[in-house]
Amino acid sequence: xxxxxxxxxxxxxxxxxxxxxxxxxxxxxxxxxxxxxxxxxxxxxxxxxxxxxxxxxxxxxxxxxxxxxxxxxxxxxxxxxxxxxxxxxxxxxxxxxxxxxxxxxxxxxxxxxxxxxxxxxxxxx
Amino acid sequence: xxxxxxxxxxxxxxxxxxxxxxxxxxxxxxxxxxxxxxxxxxxxxxxxxxxxxxxxxxxxxxxxxxxxxxxxxxxxxxxxxxxxxxxxxxxxxxxxxxxxxxxxxxxxxxxxxxxxxxxxxxxxxxxxxxxxxxxxxxxxxxxxxxxxxxxxxxxxxxxxxxxxxxxxxxxxxxxxxxxxxxxxxxxxxxxxxxxxxxxxxxxxxxxxxxxxxxxxxxxxxxxxxxxxxxxxxxxxxxxxxxxxxxxxxxxxxxxxxxxxxxxxxxxxxxxxxxxxxxxxxxxxxxxxxxxxxxxxxxxxxxxxxxxxxxxxxxxxxxxxxxxxxxxxxxxxxxxxxxxxxxxxxxxxxxxxxxxxxxxxxxxxxxxxxxxxxx
Numbered sequence: 001x002x003x004x005x006x007x008x009x010x011x012x013x014x015x016x017x018x019x020x021x022x023x024x025x026x027x028x029x030x031x032x033x034x035x036x037x038x039x040x041x042x043x044x045x046x047x048x049x050x051x052x053x054x055x056x057x058x059x060x061x062x063x064x065x066x067x068x069x070x071x072x073x074x075x076x077x078x079x080x081x082x083x084x085x086x087x088x089x090x091x092x093x094x095x096x097x098x099x100x101x102x103x104x105x106x107x108x109x110x111x112x113x114x115x116x117x118x119x120x121x122x123x124x125x
Numbered sequence: 126x127x128x129x130x131x132x133x134x135x136x137x138x139x140x141x142x143x144x145x146x147x148x149x150x151x152x153x154x155x156x157x158x159x160x161x162x163x164x165x166x167x168x169x170x171x172x173x174x175x176x177x178x179x180x181x182x183x184x185x186x187x188x189x190x191x192x193x194x195x196x197x198x199x200x201x202x203x204x205x206x207x208x209x210x211x212x213x214x215x216x217x218x219x220x221x222x223x224x225x226x227x228x229x230x231x232x233x234x235x236x237x238x239x240x241x242x243x244x245x246x247x248x249x250x251x252x253x254x255x256x257x258x259x260x261x262x263x264x265x266x267x268x269x270x271x272x273x274x275x276x277x278x279x280x281x282x283x284x285x286x287x288x289x290x291x292x293x294x295x296x297x298x299x300x301x302x303x304x305x306x307x308x309x310x311x312x313x314x315x316x317x318x319x320x321x322x323x324x325x326x327x328x329x330x331x332x333x334x335x336x337x338x339x340x341x342x343x344x345x346x347x348x349x350x351x352x353x354x355x356x357x358x359x360x361x362x363x364x365x366x367x368x369x370x371x372x373x374x375x376x377x378x379x380x381x382x383x384x385x386x387x388x389x390x391x392x393x394x395x396x397x398x399x400x401x402x403x404x405x406x407x408x409x410x411x412x413x414x415x416x417x418x419x420x421x422x423x424x425x426x427x428x429x430x431x432x433x434x435x436x437x438x439x440x441x442x443x444x445x446x447x448x449x450x451x452x453x454x455x456x457x458x459x460x461x462x463x464x465x466x467x468x469x470x471x472x473x474x475x476x477x478x479x480x481x482x483x484x485x486x487x488x489x490x491x492x493x494x495x496x497x498x499x
Contacts, residue, residue: 038162040450063161068314
């Protein structure tokens with residue numbers, strides 16, 4: 001059973017969001033990393049890039065396939081987890097600690113479209 | 126043809142092991158049991174076993190068997206020794222590939238076994254029949270009666286000796302001395318045939334065993350209790366890719382001829398005739414318009430099937446057919462079908478990956494140094 005952390009928001013493409021004021025911290029769920037298998041590379045955006053809700057901002061590469069990362073919110077990338085460049089396996093090991101980007105949100109109302117943990121549990125299986 | 130998904134004789138065992146299952150070639154097949162990387166490394170460094178029971182076995186016999194097989198096969202079976210195996214293709218008249226296959230010369234005169242890809246069994250059976258007019262042959266598709274295991278890796282020779290319980294017997298010598306691309310016959314106590322060939326699809330030493338579903342189940346259980354790693358189709362692809370081996374559908378197809386794929390050595394153009402000979406000969410003489418190459422990227426970005434291959438100015442000159450970040454070599458590499466003009470070793474090429482373009486160059490397709498028992 002994939003772990004689903006309470007207190008986070010989720011989207012259908014299996015990213016999670018932790019809200020910290022007007023900053024969204026974004027990663028992928030345990031379900032997503034299990035589905036992908038060994039993650040070998042994380043394609044990260046750059047700080048200062050603009051992201052749009054529902055559009056891809058990067059990708060995770062496993063041995064067998066690449067899987068695009070979709071931003072749950074719109075805004076500006078204010079931090080990327082560059083530790084994942086050298087240690088992409090951290091996403092497998094602890095997907096909820098291994099955040100990928102932090103986004104300064106341009107419209108926090110977009111969060112209303114995301115799922116809470118119990119709704120997400122319905123699709124992550 | 127049935128719309129329902131097929132299963133191999135080991136399907137229940139895969140489920141019990143908790144394998145990740147996925148449809149492949151019409152069969153519900155294990156993709157991985159633990160992780161692709163672990164299974165890949167088990168085969169490179171120790172020994173692993175694959176369920177390849179989905180593969181097809183078509184037997185051809187009769188007074189004209191040799192000339193018939195030679196008619197539909199690109200390699201040359203004339204004068205093949207009993208117990209020997211050849212790799213080659215069946216081609217359409219235009220040089221496109223019906224399938225790539227192994228031909229086993231049986232220990233009986235005028236008898237051959239054709240081992241074909243699972244996805245192509247029905248198509249191949251029809252192709253053989255439709256080309257058999259005027260040949261006195263019997264074509265017998267026994268694919269559903271046979272299971273198949275591939276035991277692969279540097280430890281496979283010792284494992285097979287222990288698995289078959291032939292320590293200290295003459296059979297042990299025979300199995301240990303089998304050369305790459307030869308096979309031996311055995312029987313179980315009920316007289317069921319078992320075929321053991323020194324073949325594989327991993328770039329490592331290894332054996333493939335063809336037997337009844339009951340025997341395949343027995344052998345699988347023995348291999349599991351010996352601690353042999355069960356390996357799924359995920360690492361079968363990473364292993365064959367590193368070894369420079371093509372997969373039908375990706376590197377060979379009705380549109381990709383063996384000449385384009387760099388497999389001319391398996392097309393004997395000095396044979397009197399075979400289906401596709403004229404087209405392949407003219408592609409060879411005039412140069413094929415497209416060629417399959419290896420490309421290595423200078424960055425760690427990973428090329429995947431379908432990604433465009435470009436020149437520096439953005440002109441598309443080809444497409445990736447298979448790509449990985451190689452597990453054994455730690456390099457970002459792929460096979461790509463490109464315009465022949467840019468196929469020379471060392472040619473700089475770029476691959477478009479999502480929104481960015483990454484530089485690389487043409488390299489040899491055999492990325493990994495194979496370890497066959499020659």
